[in-house]
Amino acid sequence: MPQVDDRRTRRTRSALRRALVELSLERGYANLRVDEISERADVGRATFYAHFRDKQALYDDVVAALLAELKERLTPEVRETGGFTGRPLVALFQHALDNRDAYRVVLRGDGDGRALTRLRDDLSEATLRTFERRVEEQGLEPRLDLRVVARAWVGEQVAVLTWWLEEEAAPIPLEEVAGMLADLSRFGRMWATGVDPTGASSSE
Structure with missing residues (x-):
């Protein structure tokens, strides 16, 4: 019996999550009512409240x-050694693509923006730990505060990811957009816009 109940619980919670995401994209999170979410998930209000206090x-x-x-x-990707491979970027974008609708709700800032803040914070903390480990392993001396570097790096990822997911069809293939972000991180904005270190245009 417990296994049956566990499966039923997982199915119910999954249906409610899916209903919330679908309706948020259709009507906006702020406009949703519990009875609408329950109806879309095909469960009763009592069942909803047996699992969750409210829609938040x-x-x-x-x-x-x-x-x-x-x-x-x-x-597994952030444990990489031997330099910057860009694999965590690919993993992030693939996960976002696999869960596109849920990411779109989060990245839009629905639910007073707490979810978006949490996503940024979690990614920034993981990124900071990765940077700190690389610095220690390679005996490097950072030129900037790594907290700033980590936050800036995550900010770029989130901005591009938001644009990429909101398009009807991904405007750039996954591996290509991740590769562009990786190159931007490696070589910087001046390089990306065609300016070489001497200040001359790459076309000259």
Whole structure:
């Protein structure tokens, strides 16, 4: 019996998460009512409240599940050694593509922006730990505060990811857009715009 109940619980919670995401994209999170979410998930209001206190608790659960899965995907990649490979970027963009609708809700700042802040904070903390490990392993002396570097790097990822997911069809293939971000991180904006270190245009 417990296994049956566990499966039923997982199915119900999954249906409620899916309903919240779908309706948020259709009507906006702020406009949703619990009875609408329950109806879309094909469960009763009593069942909803047996699992979640309110729609914010359900949204928090959507975000927690999303970030837990993202962490699982990223963990093997952020342990990389031997320099910057860009693999965590590919893993992030692939996870976002696999969960496109949920990411779109989060990246739009629905639910008073807490979910977006949490995503940025989690990614920034993981990035900072990776940078600190590389610095220690390679005996480097950072030129800038690594907290600033990590936040700036994550900000670029989130900005590009938001634009990339909101298009009807991905405007640039996954590996290509991740590669562009990786090159931007490696070589900088001046290089990306065609300016060489001497200040001359690359076309000259």
